[in-house]
Every structure is written in C-alpha cells, then in structure tokens.
Amino acid sequence: MPYKDKAKQKQAVNRAVQKSRGRVLQKVLQKTDKNNVIPNNVIPEEVKSVIPLYRYIDGKKVMLDKVPAGCRVLSDGQVWKPKYPIKEKPVVESGYIGVAKFLGDDEKRTKLRSICQALSVKKLGPHLSFGHGGPTMDIVSEMINIVEAK
Numbered sequence: 001m002p003y004k005d006k007a008k009q010k011q012a013v014n015r016a017v018q019k020s021r022g023r024v025l026q027k028v029l030q031k032t033d034k035n036n037v038i039p040n041n042v043i044p045e046e047v048k049s050v051i052p053l054y055r056y057i058d059g060k061k062v063m064l065d066k067v068p069a070g071c072r073v074l075s076d077g078q079v080w081k082p083k084y085p086i087k088e089k090p091v092v093e094s095g096y097i098g099v100a101k102f103l104g105d106d107e108k109r110t111k112l113r114s115i116c117q118a119l120s121v122k123k124l125g126p127h128l129s130f131g132h133g134g135p136t137m138d139i140v141s142e143m144i145n146i147v148e149a150k
Contacts, residue, residue, distance in 0.1 A: 051077035098131050099140055103147045116141035 003009035125138035
C-alpha cells in the first residue's frame with residue numbers, strides 16, 4: 001500500500017531495513033564468542049550482503065571483508081577496536097603445586113622444613129598458609145615428613 005506522505009514511507013522503509021539487518025546480525029552473533037568477536041575473523045556471506053562492514057581509519061570510511069583480530073562488530077556493521085583490550089588473566093597455580101616444587105629440591109625442602117619447625121614452636125602452623133590459597137604450614141610440614149620418610 002503506497003503512502004501519501006513521503007516522510008512516513010521513508011520511516012517505514014528504514015524500520016524494515018533495520019529489522020532485517022538486526023535479524024541477520026543476531027544469527028551471526030549467536031555464533032560468536034562472549035566478546036562478540038566472530039570466530040576465525042571471517043564474516044558469513046549472508047551478513048556481507050545485508051550489513052556492509054566498515055571501519056573509520058584516519059577519518060575515512062574503509063570497507064572490510066573480514067574482522068581484524070581483537071575487533072568487535074557493532075549492530076550497524078561498524079568494526080570497532082576497543083581502546084583497552086580484554087586481557088587474559090594468568091593461570092594461578094594452586095598452593096599444592098608450589099609446595100611440590102619445593103619438595104623436589106633438597107635445598108629448598110630443608111629451608112621450608114626449618115620455617116615449618118619455627119612456626120610449629122610458636123603454634124602458628126595452622127594459621128598461616130603457603131602462598132595465596134595454599135595449604136597451611138602444618139600440612140606442609142606433614143608433606144615434608146612424608147617425602148623424607150621415603
């Protein structure tokens with residue numbers, strides 16, 4: 001049904017285009033990871049035809065075929081690189097692994113044994129842990145006794 005008012009017709013066309021772009025983009029974003037980065041940095045063909053990907057470089061609009069590494073795709077197809085990229089947290093090893101490294105070396109084990117003995121004299125072994133979230137020092141002294149018994 002044709003519109004009598006050109007402004008209303010233009011608004012209706014814009015709404016329809018935005019709806020179709022949104023549906024296609026939602027299908028693609030379902031296949032992305034938690035940071036809305038498309039895997040393998042390759043855009044599916046159905047998205048290229050509906051939503052052109054672009055990025056502003058030095059104030060100029062540059063059309064893209066694929067998303068560069070670390071970039072995100074916004075809802076209008078603009079490719080955006082975050083100012084502060086998401087940093088991966090380093091893997092923190094558990095305290096038991098740290099103790100195992102000390103138990104394997106004779107010199108470190110003797111130093112650790114003397115520390116555990118000094119703490120047990122003052123009855124602080126159960127209250128202090130080896131590293132952050134590691135075993136308490138009384139457990140460490142038991143581990144040292146087991147290793148030395150073998």
